[in-house]
Amino acid sequence: MFNKKIVILLLVVMAFIAVGCCSLAFLMNKESGNIEESKNTQIEENLFEQKNEVNQANIKNIIQEEIANEVAFNEAIDSEKLSEIVSMNDMFGKYYEKSKDVLNMMSIEEKIGQMLLARYPEKNADEEIIELNPGGYVLFGRDFKNETKDSITEKINENQSKSKVKMFIGVDEEGGEVVRVSSYSQYRDKKFKAQKEIFDEKAIEGVVEDSHEKTNLLKNLGINMNLAPVVDVSTDENSFIYNRTIGKGAEETAEYAKAIVKAMNEDKILSTLKHFPRIWK
Secondary structure (H helix, E strand, O other), X not given: OHHHHHHHHHHHHHHHHHHHHHHXXXXXXXXXXXXXXXXXXXXHHHHHHHHHXXXXXXXXXXXXXXXXXXXXXXHHXXXXXXXXXXXXXXXXXXXXXXXXXXXXXXXXXXXXXXXXXXXXXXXXXXXXXXHHOOOEEEEOHHHHHOOOHHHHHHHHHHHHHHOOOOOEEEEOEEXXXXXXXXXXXXXXXXXXXXXXXXXXXXXXXXXXXXXXXXXXXXXXOOOOEEOOOEOOOOOOOOOOOHHHOOOOOHHHHHHHHHHHHHXXXXXXXXXXXXXXXXXXX
């Protein structure tokens, strides 16, 4: 009986020793893991700090470059070297002198406002124009729905009168699925057709004729920018953008874009080649 008690006691002691060893091993592993995790965290923090320092250095370099470019530009303007700048970019060169005069009369807040093409507000547009000096507005279907040709023209003209610089007034009047204006019968008896439909029927000549008609309608309403044409290259009929394109390859799409932009330039309305960057396959 005595021997049996001793054996049981020894087994209990051994069990406690085993549990203690396991607990100690667990704690040691946990501590080791914490140390390793701490090391990894420190490494990550160091890398983050290094990246942050690099980013800050890059930002400073960019700012310094922009300042240097602006100084160089101003010096070129002030020293009457405008012809050199014009030669760099003939497309916009003829506007530099006039834009310089306009910019010299603007505050920094007004210059920032000119960089914004905003959503047309549902109310208080005149007050917003006076306060924020936006570069322009984009109108959507809701802005035409309860208006007439006369009322929307009057509203746009009133908005323009509140702006120190004539604003861009734009719409998406592509034709087909996207027609902000002609979707309402008070502006046109029928919606403008999709460009693909017209292109398939009458090729380039057809879409150019359609462009002239669109421009005539928009300009008569006081709109000076059409957010068109769509020049995404899409030949996949299952793509959601397909019906908004002409459904052709790159070369035909490029010729289409060239013809439409030329027609819109002739009609004195701004065009927009979209969408960029291209995200559809």
